[in-house]
Amino acid sequence: MDTVRDALRVVAPGLAELPITLPDLVGRDEPLWMASSAAVGEEFVAKVAWSAPAARRLAHEIGVLTALSVPFLPEVVASSTEPVLLVTRRVPGKSLFAVVDSVDRDHAGRQLARFLVALHDPSTRAAVERALGPLPAPRVEASTAEIRARLGRWVRPDQHATVTTWCAWADEVLAEPRPSVLVHGDLHGDNQVWDGNRLSLVVDFETTSAAEPEYDLRAFPSTGPDCELLTATTQHYEHLCGRSLSLDRIMAWHLRTTLDDLLWRSEAGIPLPDHRSPTAWINDLTTRFAKLQIGP
Template sequence: MTVPASAGGDPLWHKASAIVGEQFVVKFAWSRPAALRLAREIAVLDALSRASAVPFLPEVVVGSTDPLLLITRLVPGASLFKVVDSIDRDQAGRQLARFLAALHDPSAGERVQAAVGRLTGAQLPPATTTALRQRLARWIQPEQHRTVMRWCDWADAVLACPGPAVLVHGDLHGDNQVWDHDELRLVVDFETIGAAEPEYELRALPGPGMGPGVELLTAAMRHYRQITGRQLSPERAMAWHLRNALSDALWRSEANIPLPDHRTPSQWVDDLSARFTALDIDPEASPQLPSRT
């Protein structure tokens, strides 16, 4: 086993994982903040796996707090980012909806809270619209910044009244999913589990890293309604997506780190515009929000 070197900076991220014997994945930590998050993930996976109600969970081989160690069975596959251009988006959306519907069920939240205590909000919230207004301008075109300012006003209006909170994975981007062609095999990294509205969970499904389309997002929402009977709001999902995508572009640009798809923040803004158009959402107008059913 090769142990990765510790990342500098915030002790929260002093953690790593390694593959052992081509069969197992070992997660460990070497700072107190990172260790607390790993211990929390161990408790969460134990709580969720006992009832076998949530699909696509890692198989825990060892979950120990003394010594602190999480060992899960390695599942071969690829990140969603690697396969998204070759899979059936409707089938993929159906599988993601199965995972989300089970995770968002009140019984799952009750089991996790019994294990780790009361859940208070999302663990990795994206940048605020205030930060985007103040700091994104240097990385995009002047006319785009004026547009983004109006989009931020729209997002603030859409999210002004919080939706009902459910148990959320909290970081459901493509690299936290393992796919075998069209089949979702695994969802990983449950250390960011928290409480937020269901649409918060959808913020990474349009990308970035998956082109300007929204087919996966709309398929997941459609199948989610079929499974749960609950209608998700595309406006709320896109308001969270706006903050998430531009937050990612902002911190990476400020840290001089390339964007995941090696394009520019300006191109990401263009993608956002295309997604709004595809969903028939006009973020420059006053939001007309559908009632929840």
């Protein structure tokens, strides 16, 4: 708390005496993730870091937001890299996960596609790289070999056999690299702010990197049980920019990211985000592959 207030006194002194509410950082002992967003009064959010790796990620986000010109960005009120602090204006709304059952999937997909098409445009990448230099590759996740070797203790034997088949399929699908664009890198539901049926903000640009467009949609299959938001978004994306997206590649990335998350959280003794079991997550993957009629 004191660290946040001290940084505000330097970067945004007019906000320094407002009430500050800092969420619990349980499960964030790893230096890379030692960062958080604090509510400052009722109108602002301050993002801070408590380790060198986390500070580098936050400084990267500050640079990206300064260079970006796409819809649905947060309003930057103040920022600094010494001390590292990002203050944005708070807007009313909820996570996509909280509203996905009530929003019109087609309307929501159209808005998300608008954001993604603008983000993936070559001119957007060029603008950011002029400001920051070459974009990094995405964070390295567990390889499919590591997943096959280590996941067995957390799931049923029949599920582990299925995971092995899935991993071989994903390796084959992703064997040939595709041209890269600027990607958000972590576009799950909690990094979107929705006001009813309207997308207000996309937040958390710490992991902005260079990857193929499908990489940015890898969290979409887990948004709702029916995959309708994924299919609506891809259809609107293709209509807006004329670029085809591969559902196979999206699902291959989705598989790798989901199993990586399942593996490291299980090994670290950290609950999965929805507090369900690893076996339930594998069942969900089976349902999504069947719903989309793709996979091994």
